[in-house]
Amino acid sequence: MKAIACCLLGLLVNTFSSAAIAVDTDLTLRFENIPYKTSEVYCENEQKIKPTTNDFELIDYTAMSSDQGNRYVLATIRNKSSGQRLFNQNHIIAILGDCSRIKPLSVEQKFEGKQTITTQLNFGISRYPILKVIVE
Secondary structure (H helix, E strand, O other), rough: OOOHHHHHHHHHHHHHHHHHHHHHOOOOEEOOOOOOOOOOOOOOOOOOEEEEEEEEHHHEEEEEEEEOOOEEEEEEEEOOOOEEEEEEHHOEEEEOOOOEEEOOOOEEEEOOOEEEEEEEEEEEOOOOOOOEOOOO
């Protein structure tokens, strides 16, 4: 009887632990509407945060997020130069719903001359959605 009680208790603990882990780690991403994608955002930029001038062109992008506030962008980027270039987190920024500007987490992507690549960029966790993405 004691062995059965222990087994049931273990099964119960395992079941509830698995359920808690599933809820805590659910990072399912959903596509978001980007209201300022094709229009100007007139947010203050007191800290003068802007992307490093580069040879990249942002062809298109869409934002994705999770219920936990993870912010990602699926971006199609083109190297306008005929030479090889290295794209990194300093070449792109996102403007968030509170008008703050952030860089993606560390990224390095090698582009051949005139190459176009679609890549996922992680902008970390924020309670505010992404309004616009900028490359200069």
